[in-house]
Amino acid sequence: MFKNSVKKQVLAALKSVKLPNGAKFGGASLDEYPGLSEVIITKSAIAFSIEVPKGMESAFEPVQQAAQKIVQEISSDKKIMVSLTSESAPKPNVPNAPQAQNQKQPVKGIKKIIAVASGKGGVGKSTLSVNLALALSKSGKKVGLLDADIYGPSIPKLLNFEGKPAVRNDGIFTPFDAHGLKVMSIGAMVEKDQAVIWRGPMASSALRQLLRESDWGELDILIIDLPPGTGDIQISLVQQVELAGAIIISTPQDLALIDAKRALDMFNKVDVPILGIVENMSYFIAPDTGKRYDIFGHGGAKQTAKELNIPFLGEVPLHMQIREASDIGEPIIISKPDSNEAKPFLEIVNALQKHIKD
């Protein structure tokens, strides 16, 4: 109900945005323009894209700007995301990415950006991202964490915060503060049931705004928790910013490693350094007997790292306390920093720091 009325207000406002002169676009104003996408309303954002005919990109720029301005006026507490897309725009294509690399720009105040990626879902990217960020922060670095998983943002749960981030008057997000980390989650813009419509330019635009329109302050390192695989978010990330590198995480099974190699391949193609591989759920320690079981096999990631001549950063056992700590929003590095379960993450950070120059 509420969303529908906001949508009506947005469309009414877009009536006052005129289309460029001298061409027929199926109507005189933006609300009637066939290239206008669905208007997506979320807790903290309003997003839509305008698809323009080939060669008309610059003619439509004032339309984009006017739409941005007018919608901002009616909804000052939300982030407004208007993206311009063109049929002629080359589809993001990793092998041809050099063209887009020219557009890469540093993010103000952030020294290094490190992505945590995997081929398969559910292998522990978010768990690693959170514990890594916290361990780096404990070692004295200023650290931020960006949850870029459009299909299942999980950082808010792992760090026990909820709600939408504040948007300042100038439209800049204020990140959450969790245990000294500055944290933003794409979940602030994308709601669960809407993930599938955030494709291509919309996903890219959401990522750009989270990166560039958040008040990160000064950070030594920003960790980005990626969705699994090699989709729109990964591609637009490598096109938008220079990464200090990517960490690939995998479980030990062959199948997971095949997918991990695919992710490695993608970063290699776009010249993003691989900082190393982490093996998660590497082995299981029975909580009662302390006996070790290699339930998924063991050592596959280390072997793969050796074959591909990339650093192996360490292995994390499958341990109930790691999951339980995550579930209650108190990551192991915070709740039990001196435990055996926290140790692997600290070792990974030590190994990582050897591969990232200050």
Ligand SMILES: Nc1ncnc2c1ncn2[C@@H]1O[C@H](COP(=O)(O)OP(=O)(O)OP(=O)(O)O)[C@@H](O)[C@H]1O
């Ligand atoms: N070493 C571990 N020991 C025990 N449980 C773990 C471990 N690593 C991850 N888990 C649990 O496995 C589940 C998946 O982990 P996580 O969410 O970090 O994976 P992910 O790769 O980010 O998943 P997705 O692809 O869905 O984003 C979570 O319930 C998490 O608590």
Ligand SMILES: [Mg+2]
């Ligand atoms: Mg995740």
